Amino acid sequence: TRKTQELAQQREQSAAEIATEKARIEADRANFQAAARLVALDDRLQQFANVDWQALSQSDPVAAQQQFFQYQQLKDARGGLVAQIQQHESQRALQEREATARAMQQANEVLGREIKGWSPEVAKELRAVAKSLGADDKSVDSIREPWVVRALYAQKVLSEMTAKAQAKPPPPPATVVKTVTGGAQRAAVDPDKMTPEQFAKWRNADLRKRGKL
Numbered sequence: 001t002r003k004t005q006e007l008a009q010q011r012e013q014s015a016a017e018i019a020t021e022k023a024r025i026e027a028d029r030a031n032f033q034a035a036a037r038l039v040a041l042d043d044r045l046q047q048f049a050n051v052d053w054q055a056l057s058q059s060d061p062v063a064a065q066q067q068f069f070q071y072q073q074l075k076d077a078r079g080g081l082v083a084q085i086q087q088h089e090s091q092r093a094l095q096e097r098e099a100t101a102r103a104m105q106q107a108n109e110v111l112g113r114e115i116k117g118w119s120p121e122v123a124k125e126l127r128a129v130a131k132s133l134g135a136d137d138k139s140v141d142s143i144r145e146p147w148v149v150r151a152l153y154a155q156k157v158l159s160e161m162t163a164k165a166q167a168k169p170p171p172p173p174a175t176v177v178k179t180v181t182g183g184a185q186r187a188a189v190d191p192d193k194m195t196p197e198q199f200a201k202w203r204n205a206d207l208r209k210r211g212k213l
Contacts, residue, residue: 031088126152
């Protein structure tokens with residue numbers, strides 16, 4: 001059931017992404033056409049750049065009025081196109097920020113399940129790992145795929161294990177050597193294992209030691 005639900009969610013997400021991409025393509029096409037019309041309007045407006053309106057109105061008032069009216073129409077049309085293009089750019093930037101936020105949320109959900117202890121602090125550490133491998137800030141900021149983050153995490157763990165293995169062990173603590181004083185200890189003697197001669201010698205020595213001989 002869980003797999004079926006996940007598959008249904010993935011299909012819905014894919015359908016939504018396809019619809020969003022189609023809308024984006026249509027909006028980009030319309031914006032491209034608006035930009036083309038803007039270039040054409042600028043070319044037509046350039047024709048009025050050197051017109052002496054005062055002299056033209058004195059020599060031919062009707063023509064001056066007609067051309068000035070056409071000039072104003074072109075300026076108004078240009079202003080509308082500029083506003084349309086700016087609105088498209090603002091909307092496109094908003095869509096990109098929203099898409100980035102969704103991608104980051106999805107990536108964090110995946111990484112939270114697959115990387116133990118995932119947190120903003122770990123993400124910051126992985127940024128440092130990526131930069132140590134030669135990535136710049138722009139490249140790091142563009143990372144969206146969870147597998148790239150998992151690879152950076154594996155590199156982080158490997159580097160920590162390598163550094164730990166190469167670290168020198170601490171010297172053993174100094175120990176105080178105790179000096180044993182006194183006479184030399186005599187080895188234990190077992191009379192049962194002596195020969196008669198050895199037993200007699202040992203017995204005499206023991207008696208002399210105790211003052212009985």
